[in-house]
Amino acid sequence: MLILLFVIVMWYSGLFFQSFFLHRYAAHQTFTMSKTAEKITFVLTWIFQGPSYLSAYGYGIMHRMHHAYTDTDKDPHSPSYDENPFAMMWKTKNIYQDINNDRVEVDAKFKKNVPQWKRFDAFASSRFSRVLWGVLYITFFAVFATAWWQWLFLPVVLAMAPIHGVIINWFGHISGYRNFKTKDTSKNLFRFDFLMMGEGYHNNHxxxxxxxxxxxxxxxxxDVTYLIMRFLHRINLIQMKPIKIDVQRHR
Incomplete structure (x- = not known):
C-alpha cells in the first residue's frame, strides 16, 4: 500500500512542477515570481522529478520550438515524423540535451527570458544526481515493497518525466477530441483531465x-494546475497575467 501511495504522490507532484514551472512559467511565462521563489522552485522540481529531472532552460526552449514547428520536420517531438513513442522520445532526449548543453545554435526568440540556473542544473542533471535518486528509490522499494508486482512500478518512478512527455506529446496528437481547428494534430485527451492535471487539454493549449x-x-x-496557480496568486507567491479570451468565438 505504501508503494502505491509513493507512486501516486511522485506522479502528481512531479507532474505539477513540470506543468507549473517548466511549461507554464519557463516556456510560456503565463505568470511571474520573485528570483527567490524561482530558485526554490528549481530545487523543488529536482526533488519531485528526481532521476528524471528536466532543466527549465532546456525544456523551455524545446517547448517553444514545438509550438513554432508543430507537426513539421523541425518539431522536436511529433507522431507525424516518428514511428513510435520510443523513437520520438529518444530524438526528444537528444535535442533537449543538445540545447541544454549549448551544443547547437538556438534562435534568440526561443531563448528570451527563459530561466536558467547553470550551476544548479549542472548538479541536478548530473549522472551523480540521477544515480543517487535511483539508489534512494530502490532502497525505498526494498524496505517497503510487500509483493513482487510492486517492483513493476520502479521503472515508472525512475522515468516519470519522459512518461509524462509521451502521454502528452504522442497520445495528445493521436487520440481525443478537438474544440478548435488548428494547423496541427493537437487533441484534448480527457473531458476531465484526472491524469495529467490539465496538461491533457492539449488542443485548447x-x-x-x-x-x-x-x-x-x-x-x-x-485544469487542476490552474486552480493551484490561482491559489498561489491569491497568497502572493506568483503573479498571473490578466489574459481574457472569448473562447466561444474560436470554436
Whole structure:
C-alpha cells in the first residue's frame, strides 16, 4: 500500500512542477515570481522529478520550438515524423540535451527570458544526481515493497518525466477530441483531465498558448494546475497575467 501511495504522490507532484514551472512559467511565462521563489522552485522540481529531472532552460526552449514547428520536420517531438513513442522520445532526449548543453545554435526568440540556473542544473542533471535518486528509490522499494508486482512500478518512478512527455506529446496528437481547428494534430485527451492535471487539454493549449488555464472551454474541462496557480496568486507567491479570451468565438 505504501508503494502505491509513493507512486501516486511522485506522479502528481512531479507532474505539477513540470506543468507549473517548466511549461507554464519557463516556456510560456503565463505568470511571474520573485528570483527567490524561482530558485526554490528549481530545487523543488529536482526533488519531485528526481532521476528524471528536466532543466527549465532546456525544456523551455524545446517547448517553444514545438509550438513554432508543430507537426513539421523541425518539431522536436511529433507522431507525424516518428514511428513510435520510443523513437520520438529518444530524438526528444537528444535535442533537449543538445540545447541544454549549448551544443547547437538556438534562435534568440526561443531563448528570451527563459530561466536558467547553470550551476544548479549542472548538479541536478548530473549522472551523480540521477544515480543517487535511483539508489534512494530502490532502497525505498526494498524496505517497503510487500509483493513482487510492486517492483513493476520502479521503472515508472525512475522515468516519470519522459512518461509524462509521451502521454502528452504522442497520445495528445493521436487520440481525443478537438474544440478548435488548428494547423496541427493537437487533441484534448480527457473531458476531465484526472491524469495529467490539465496538461491533457492539449488542443485548447495549442489554440491559446499564452493562456494560463488550459481548460475552461467546456464546463467539464477543469485544469487542476490552474486552480493551484490561482491559489498561489491569491497568497502572493506568483503573479498571473490578466489574459481574457472569448473562447466561444474560436470554436
Amino acid at each position: 495549442h489554440k491559446f498558448g499564452s493562456r494560463p488555464n488550459f481548460g475552461g472551454v467546456r464546463w467539464y474541462e477543469i
